[in-house]
Amino acid sequence: MTNFLETKTGKPLSSGRNHPIGATLCGDGVNFSIFSRHATKVWLLLFNKPDAGKPTDIIPLHCYGRFVWHVFVHAVKAGQLYGYKVEGEFNPANGHRFNSNKLLIDPYAKAVTHKAVNREGLLFGYDRRSTRLDLSLDSRDDSALVPKSIVIDDSFDWEDDIPPEIPFEKLIIYEAHLKGFTKHPSSGVKYPGTFLGFIEKIPYLKDLGVNVVELLPVQEFYVEDFLTGKGLTNYWGYNTICYFAPESSYSTGQYPGCQVNEFKMLVKALHKAGIEIILDVVYNHSGEGSELGPTLSFRGIDNKTYYLHYGDGEEPERRYTNITGCGNTINFGNPYVVRMVMDSLRYWVTTMKVDGFRFDLASVMGKEKGTFKPNAQFFNTILQDPVLCKTKLIAEPWDLQTNEVGNFPIEWSEWNSWFRDAMRRFGKGDGGLIREVAQRITGSADLFAVDGRHTCNSINFITCHDGFTLHDLVSYDHKHNEENMEDSRDGSNENHSWNCGEEGVTEDLEVNQLRLKIVKNHLCHLLLSTGAPMLLAGDEFLRTQKGNNNTYCHDSELNWIDWDFSREGTGLIGFVKKLIVLVKQYTVFQRLYISGEKALTVHNLPGVAWYGRNLNSPDWNNFEERLLCCEFKSRPENSRFFLILNGGWYSERITLPLNSHSGKWHTIIDTSLPQGEDFVEPGRNTPLVGCSYPANPRSTVLLIELR
Secondary structure, eight states, X not given: OOEEEEOTTOOEEEOOOSOSSEEEEETTEEEEEEEXXXXXXXXXXXXXXXXXXXXXXXXXOEEOSTTEEEEEEETOOTTOXXXXXXXXXXXXXXXXXXXXXXXXXXXXXXXXXXXXXXXXXXXXOOOTTOSSGGGSOOOOOOTTTSXXXXXXXXOOOOTTOOOOOOOGGGOOEEEEOTTTTTOSGGGOOSSTTSHHHHHTTHHHHHHHTOOEEEESOOEEEOBOHHXXXXXXXXXSOOOEEEEEEEOGGXXXXXXXXXXXXXXXXXXXXXXXXXXXXXXXXXXXXXXXXXXXXXXSSXXXXXXXXXXXXXXXXXXXXXXXXXXXXXXXXXXXXXXXXXXXXXXXXXXXXXXXXXXXXXXXXXXXXXXXXXXXXXXXXXXXXXXXXTTGGGSEEXXXXXOSSOBXXXXXXXXXEEXXXXXXXXXXXXXXXXXXXXXXXXXXXXXXXXXXXXXXXOGGGEEEESOOXXXXXXXXXXXXXXXXXXXXXXXXXXXXXXOXXXXXXXXXXXXXXXXXXXXXXXHHHHHHHHHHSXXXXXXXXXXXXXXXXXXXXXXXXXXXXXXXXXXXXHHHTHHHHHHHXXXXXXXXXXXXXXXXXXXXXXXXXXXXXXXXXXXXXXXXXXXXXXXXXXXXXXXXXXXXXXXXXXXXXXOSXXXXXXXXXXXXXTOEXXXXXXXXXXXXXXXXXXXXXXXXXXXXXXXXXXXXXXXXXXX
16 A cells, blocks of 8 residues: 555555445554545544544545545554544535534444533534524534544454354344343442443343343434433434444443443353344434434435435425434435445444344335335345345334335344234223234234245234333323423324223222233233244333333433332242243244245134134124134144133133043133232143133133143
8 A cells, every 4th residue: 555645643644445444453553434425525533532622633535436435544553533524515405415514423433432412502403493504504613522433443252152043933032221221220230221231130031031132222322402402312222323333321431432342241141141132223214313403424424325305496305305203214225325234234243243133114224216115125135145144134114104014025024013903902802803813813824924924024012112011001091201291292192001990000909900910911912922922121020101102212210120120020020931931831832834825814724723612613703702712732742722812801601622532621821810820830730620611801811731
């Protein structure tokens, strides 16, 4: 490489290379490269401390084609702080928003120095009361305020780390917020709210029986000014500004960039415990918001490339297309954008060793010219990638415009909102649902058993981070989002919840007993159903958000896991543990119905038989019907189960199928019975006498035939 310039501190420079993009340690220095199709000049700024306003070095980059600007800086080591400034046309009407006054985060940065938070207007955006201010150039320099990117050494002692590679049909997913899992004082961990703090709770997860942790976003995210002005914050983290960097606020802060090694320590510890890690990732939009948001990275590097735009008249590309509801939409029609996302995903798999991804608003990434396509460029790119095609890919299959449940490529699994809504409604006592309930508990063949897909394409869930907790689902008829300061306009109005007779917390014993019974019903519906179950963290001991179904903005005890509740709720935790053990023990609960020439429906699933009260066929079309019985057979263990779902208000005498030779029906689960009697492990129960079973109101019963 030919030396063409000396920096003012004496560091020799060479031309460098256009690949790989990012800051890459190599020999005696670092290769810096960044993509910008429309820039006219790009500068690399080096800093000696995170809050420095003046750089130690300002280094011009050069572009020799392919729109990648690059330079090699000798004598630079891991830990070096840097950022970019980019010059180009400022013409918002035509999609260009270059502003060389703004320090920009490297889109490929593997760590940043601190969180980007707009407190008291310190990070510059535009006055949201005006819709025209974005047309004027903001001349304020924000170098002292914007997080600096950090050069990272990827080396790490993984020891003998081996990914668990758990088959989809054996997954028990546990969705958790990294910070909220240990931030509460009751967690008792050394580093609350951090990657290292989470490690201390792994024994709890292993004892519970879950084998996959799905973490809400842990890529570096921005906190919007409209929240900080209200004393709120972006707690969930669906506001990414750097797709390669672990969230800096989840680290111990012991040294710049420590979040990288601390995240790796978490992955290694989870794998050692036999637990996989799936990351919730947000590639559909960035944290820069609408045209009135701050310029932190993509907007200032090449706004026209990274975002989708729309407009009319004299401003054809001024505004952002906003099918995400978050102000902007990433442009997956551009190959360089797809390349960045692919590079990011591969980095998290190969260098950080995660096991898979849950894609927020994944339908956005499958839209081409406004229409969702299962064979969209992005999906096909992942399919042919030798690294990513082996990972677990989970879609949130909807956005503001469409819900594409069941329409993703066969390699993808999907959050099944149909399961959620049907089981919530059945759980609260709605009638006329038994046909759909039958579909949902046997893997939603109507949605997924086509084109080679199987039941584990369905991620079953009753609750998730977005909405009521399981406790609140049975305790509130309506959302209570007053603390969000939006007059409760936010959050879903269709929760399919029921307060069991009294809104909120109550001392009424009968109400609380009914709530607990319905909670156990929901847990049975979730874990005994065919597909991959996902449990929301804290639901196993009735964590509450006080009726708030949209807690995205609260970094407080409203969201943090209160571990004192886990000690109080040991009875329910024990129930969940036994359920998970049962599901893992019998393959009948791990079925993969593969579609073939004959389309699978609720009526022809192998090893499944449906009944009404007296071994008759269910009255599928009766709007008042709230009872459904199902017989499962499993060849490997030669096991036979009978499931009774009584969602009605009355007791039902259920006729049982005839036993096979020398077999007897035994009760495993009856959610209407007191704690200690509601779940009896197979082999520890006595055989039933007679040929019928009394199913109490609003109960779930599971019987097993034993010889």
